[in-house]
Amino acid sequence: MLDQLRRMAVLATVVEQGSLVAAARQLQTTTSAVSQQLRALERDMGVTLLHRSTRRISLTPAGERFVQGCQAMLAAAREAQTQLHHLRDAPEGELRISAPVGSARQIGPALAPLVTAHPLMSLHLEVDDGFTDLVAKRIDLAVRFGRLPDSSWVAQRVGAKTVGLYAAPAYLARRGVPTSMADLTRHDWLALRSDAGAPKPLPLRGPDGREELLRVTPRASSNNQLSLQQLCEAGMGLAMLSPEDVDEAQGQGRLLPLLPGWSLPVLPVHVMTPQRDAQPAKVRHAIEALRHAFSGSAAGHAAGNAAGSAGSAASAVSAVDSSIP
Structure with missing residues (x-):
């Protein structure tokens, strides 16, 4: 079938170009190869399609009717190729x-x-x-x-996406502001989890450059980052959140960054x-x-977070403490 389609394309090209020589040039092959393809097509169809002479070619009545379908097929193939090139070269x-x-x-x-x-x-x-x-x-x-x-x-x-440690002012006023690895283990944690598997240890790097593994059991978890942030804003515990996601909440004082100088692993x-x-x-x-x-x-959020977080948690907690009767 594929060979027959190829021969139909050759016939359409011969008629389009007006001669076997011009068709061979267009198809980047030899005149002899074009002639062989035409003879094979006529043999497959069981009918003569072209009258050939040394100077010109002409279609038989059967060839005139048959070549219309061949030309339509060739035009459809060219249009498909054009559309594919558009998809490859220009976004659409x-x-x-x-x-x-x-x-x-x-x-x-x-x-x-x-x-x-x-x-x-x-x-x-x-x-x-x-x-x-x-x-x-x-x-x-x-x-x-x-x-x-x-x-x-x-x-x-x-x-990469940076993450930082955050908590709500009300939670920090109630439980205190963590300042060390030992403090972190005594706090309630919120975790992002998509399954019920055991939480993996969290690598934290301190201001001295030393890395420590923190193992905690979440008090609450969610498979949705936005829900996790809402739990954190509600004062349920500490959460690792992306600075890009909490810019507004931090700006309005609903969340505070913790442990300036400590770094958490970035998410690729x-x-x-x-x-x-x-x-x-x-x-x-x-x-x-x-x-x-x-x-x-x-890099941008990591630098901005480190510069603006020092002392912010402690000062905000003091403000909350003073407002509690």
Whole structure:
């Protein structure tokens, strides 16, 4: 069948070019090879399609009718190739992205300039902290934080997300402000967990550069970053949160950063795509936009957090204590 389709394309090219020689040049082959393809096509069809002479060719009545279908087939193939080139070279079509709830606020601003600049492109953001069937949802690109699950998809690291330790002023007024590793073990903890497995030890690096492993049992947990932040703001305990996510809450005094000078491990940010040799332009451009958005966020927020957190927890707790009758 494929050989016959190829021979039909040769016939359409011969008629389009007006001669076997010109068709051979267009197809980057020899005149003899073109002639052999035409003879094979006539043998398959059981009818003469072309009258040939040394100077010109002409279609038989059967050839005139048959070549219309061949030309339509060739035109459809060229249009399909053109559309594929557009998808490869210029962002267009719907881009379907999967991301956790906590990262949605960053993905929108990161991709808005790309979508705005390309009118033929649209965006669908599938936000879910749980397991998402990427194939069933027809996802082009998935954003993931931290340790990646086993998958046949291709992962690329595009940046990192810093995390800090936060608590509500009311909680600190009630339980005290932690200043050491020993203090942390006596506090209530809130954890982000997607399963019921045992919590893993948390590596913390102190001001002296020494790393210690902290083992805690969460008082409460959630698989949703926003819910975890709400539990923390409600005064239920300490939580590891991203500075990008708590800027507003910290600015309004609902959350306070703890342990200035201590550092927690950053969360790597990956984008995952189906295993393909070549990605369409919409995916390639989206990956670069996300890389730009996440590559600089870790360092900037880490520096700002360290500069502004010293003493803020203690002073805020004093203010809360003074307001309690």
